[in-house]
Amino acid sequence: MRSTPRSALLAFTLTFALIATLAGPSLAESKDELERKKNATNSELSGAQQSYDESSKAAADAAAVLQASQAQLAEAQSALGSVRGQLVAAQALDAQMQVKLEQSEADLAQAESDLAAGEQDVEASTAEVVEFTVESLQDAGAGLRAFNELVSGADPTEFTEQVAINNTIADSQLSKLDTLDATRVLLDINEQKVQALRDQVQVERDAAAANLANITVLEQQAAAQEASVAQLVQANSTNKSAADAAVAADASDIAALEADRNALEAELQRLAAEELARANANANSGGGGGxxxxxxxxxxxxxxxxxxxxxxxxxxxxxxxxxxxxxxxxxxxxxxxxxxxxxxxxxxxxxxxxxxxxxxxxxxxxxxxxxxxxxxxxxxxxxxxxxxxxxxxxxxxxxxxxxxxxxxxxxxxxxxxxxxxxxxxxxxxx
The missing domain is CATH 2.70.70.10 (Glucose Permease (Domain IIA))
Known part of the structure; x- marks a missing residue:
């Protein structure tokens, strides 16, 4: 049971009103009555002291909890700083990845353009080779005729000129075949390059998407940590304020009750002295007892x-x-x-x-x-x-x-x- 300063003051006032009415002949009764009053006050004081001890312990516990939550807040803020650092790094990485992705996509576009041009070169070279083959078949009879004319006594110079022309045409046609082979090789290389760039672009897009998802998670974690710890500290701070208020109230109760008890003890000591004096007087007069x-x-x-x-x-x-x-x-x-x-x-x-x-x-x-x-x-x-x-x-x-x-x-x-x-x-x- 918790008393209040007002009730303690009332008990104090009534006690002294009672003491003021005590007379000498009723000394034993007065002492017993004061003992009862003192015991009642001690009872209230003990209850108030216990309440004070409990509220003090509650306040200490609340302070310890608050201190622990503040330590948690410091840890959370440190973790939050780390998360924010990771977030900044992730955002910087995202920007770098975007630049790299854009460059890779530009390289891919150029490689695809080169591939298309190479395909056109192959088609043109192939057409020329086909045309050369047809012409070669058509000109085969001219060479034979020049040879027959030479055998028949024609001018050797004409035969030599015809052979030179045929050799020039053959060299040109061989060059076209070499060009065709080279173009096909470049075409194969461009196809491989295009495929590699497409794979690279896909990897970079996937990495950018994963990094963006990580950024989202980090932002959510940072916000959740900050909100939860702030709420914890606020709640514990409120609890500590309430506990401190309870301690102050109990301390006030104890102060009032102790004042009452001290007054009663002083009066009891005075009455005890009178009882001792009376006992000594009885002993001196031969009237001692138990x-x-x-x-x-x-x-x-x-x-x-x-x-x-x-x-x-x-x-x-x-x-x-x-x-x-x-x-x-x-x-x-x-x-x-x-x-x-x-x-x-x-x-x-x-x-x-x-x-x-x-x-x-x-x-x-x-x-x-x-x-x-x-x-x-x-x-x-x-x-x-x-x-x-x-x-x-x-x-x-x-x-x-x-x-x-x-x-x-x-x-x-x-x-x-x-x-x-x-x-x-x-x-x-x-």
Whole structure:
């Protein structure tokens, strides 16, 4: 349960109104009433302290989560920078590939043009060879006639001229055949070049398309990373702000409740001093009595459990739940849940109630022992065995071990208050 500064202030005002009405003859009743008020305030303060511890831990957790998400953001931003660098490189590569593709396509166009021209040259050369063959067949008879005329006594010069003409025609025709062969070879080369360029252009087009797809993916990844991490940091920042606000509210509650408790403790100490004075006066006049309600006794407190197994002594320690270093205001005894708890001395049950921090607790006023007013408290009980206002004897069962409230397992948290202030129980039991 969380209290508010307003409710704490109201409790403080009512408490002092009550104190103002106390009279001397009702000193024991006044002290018991103040004990109850103090216990109620301690209950609220314990709840507020637990809430503060929890909200502080939540704030620390939120801060840690925020710090982790900010580290993730830094990593994501670094990854984003890398992705953007890859994106720029991919875009530059795309531009280079486009230039190369355009050049390859121009080379392909030129090669295809050369191929077409070569095909035309082959066709022309082929036509000339065909024409030459026909002419050769037609001129075959002229050569024979020149030879017959030579045999028949014709002028040898005419025969020589005819042979020279035939040789010239033959040389020309052989040249045309060579040209035809060369043209065909060039044609084959151009065809291979055209095919290679077509394959190259296709490869470059595929590579350009793949690079463009990679650019798209990189752009999507960059946008997704930036958006998701920014959203995470914003959410964690909001959570941390809420946690900080809860810590501030709980700290305000604690401050008001501590002021109330301090006032009550001061008044209890004053009343304890009066009780001690009265006990001393009774002793001097021969009217001494037992402890727990105005009398005086000597000796030590008994152990509250039959089996003594101390699991955590009085003093500063790291809290097992909050992880913070704070004062452990009592002594922990390890025991199974349901183990009977014994009164450490004679006394009167001031109150018993549930507290979010101490769980089920019993407050026992043991009166004056060794010249000091002693109050013992028994905490984290599973259930009670006595009632408020009941007189109990040393060793009487007043409750049973449990793990209620802020507890990590079955145990008894035993506290000793001397003149209204808690102290180390080890100095009083034995």
């Amino acid at each position: 402890g727990g309600g105005g009398g005086s006794s000597t000796g030590k407190l008994s152990y509250p459990l039959s089996s003594v197994r101390i699991t955590s002594p009085y003093g500063f320690r790291i809290h097992p739940i909050t992880g913070k270093r704070r004062l452990h205001d009592g002594m922990d005894f390890g025991a199974g849940c349901g183990t009977p708890i014994k009164a450490a001395a004679n006394g009167t049950i001031v109150s018993q109630y549930y507290n979010s921090g101490y769980g089920n607790r019993v407050i026992l006023n043991n009166g004056v022992i060794n010249g000091a007013n002693i109050v013992t408290t028994y905490n984290h009980l599973s259930r009670f065995a006595v009632s408020p206002g009941q007189r109990v004897s040393r060793g009487q069962t007043i409750g049973y071990v449990g793990t209620t409230g802020s507890s990590t397992g079955c145990h008894l948290h035993f506290m000793v208050l001397v003149n209204g202030s808690h102290t180390n129980p080890a100095n009083w039991i034995g």
